[in-house]
Amino acid sequence: MKASEIMSRQPSTTTPDATLQDAARLMKEQDVGLIPVVDGNGSSKLVGVITDRDIAVRVVADGRETKGTKVSEAMSGMPQTRRADDSVDSVMELMGKEQLRRVPIVDESGNLVGIVAQADIVLQAKSDGKSERTIEKISRPAK
Numbered sequence: 001m002k003a004s005e006i007m008s009r010q011p012s013t014t015t016p017d018a019t020l021q022d023a024a025r026l027m028k029e030q031d032v033g034l035i036p037v038v039d040g041n042g043s044s045k046l047v048g049v050i051t052d053r054d055i056a057v058r059v060v061a062d063g064r065e066t067k068g069t070k071v072s073e074a075m076s077g078m079p080q081t082r083r084a085d086d087s088v089d090s091v092m093e094l095m096g097k098e099q100l101r102r103v104p105i106v107d108e109s110g111n112l113v114g115i116v117a118q119a120d121i122v123l124q125a126k127s128d129g130k131s132e133r134t135i136e137k138i139s140r141p142a143k
Contacts, residue, residue: 003091004084006121007105007114013038014050016072020059023050023071034102036112037075044111046104048075081106084113091116 013036014023023035033052039045050071058074059066081104082091091103095118105114 001088002084003082003086003088003105003116004114006088007084007116008120009114011036011112011115013044013112014071015040016047016070016075018071020050020055020066020069020071020074024052024055024066027052034115036104036115037071038112044113046079046081046106046110046112048077049079049102049104050075079104081110082116083107088116088121092121095121 012026012030012032014026016037017040026035027033035050036046037048037050039047054074054076055066059069080094080098080100082094084105084107086105094100094103095116101118103116104112105116107113
């Protein structure tokens, strides 16, 4: 099975110049914990990701305002990615190894085409217990 078969297509995105408040609002509207960050309006070139945890740990915990703070100040740069034609096993291996709950899926030019989330693995990837082992690895406390 390929990543393209289980990924969520055309995820909502933000740009580095957007505010964290706007990114958080988008997370709330979409009921997601990660928003891919693309180069600019109209572009789908992936340059990073912003998570609810990035906002909480890198900004809120330091007492900074989310309203005026730019996504670029809290985002994680160039995340680990996979391609749409990569196997789901390859995506699961990356998720388990790096303890990732979501993996952006890009084309050969680095343009975002989708996301595979932990839930996609559990709900759609039937792989002889591999999905359960992957979720277990993702959920282990960091060392």
